[in-house]
Amino acid sequence: MDAQALGDLLAPVNATLNATATVCLLAGFAFIRARRIEAHRKAMLAAVGASALFLVFYLTRFALTGTHEFAGTGTARTVYLSILFSHMVLAVVVVPLVLRLLHLARTERFTEHRRLARWTYPIWLYVSITGIVVYALLYHVYGYV
Template structure:
């Protein structure tokens, strides 16, 4: 694939940097809105759908790793783009849920409580960090900059996998406290 011109590269970097800042800021602002929007009771099922999305994303990330180790680049590309698509769908679903429903408090007591909050906080912090890495990894792969893609993925992959897996674990830990 042909290399991008410096001007194109600068524009792509600017878009990635803006998105990597704008997405978490927009989510934080939307989560801070106290007046909830009524879109119907169907939105109460979104956390369960998000648990499924995170589970599938975790599986796809591991499959993507498997395919690239097998040098099956086409399967790797399809798998990782599907994981990226699911991550985007998760973001929309997550925002929709929190725009329409109050946050669910964790009711666990004892030693499980700090475990839950450690997983939740690390999940949230790393979900903000991983956006920049994932956008760069996808950009480098699609623009044919494979060496830069590989360098970025050294950080993006383990963080993204951790965020996906802890998303499932946190969901399973709080699942019984959701009200329908």
């Protein structure tokens, strides 16, 4: 298997990891609203694990195949690049926020954890969902050059 084939194989794995993180984030939110603290903790740790695996596999895919040029044109290209840009910027922003949330939870500083989670959660959810959208547009709807 050559690098391109391996990279193309990793792309749906990464989309699946983003989908897994999304489901775990939604479940974690529902659990905390229901005051099911242990279930919330497990769901959020699963989201962290899925996101961390995504990052490892994404960097591997990027090292193997580099960037792909979106094949869509016009409005489709503008929409794709807008989603991609916001996804990339917020993906970088969310990493230290999630690490801080983990630290606050581990040290049982739950008031601070809750305050930061109100900002971090929607960013992380957006990054997970737009990761799936970017994958779908690039690999299934318009393709790449």
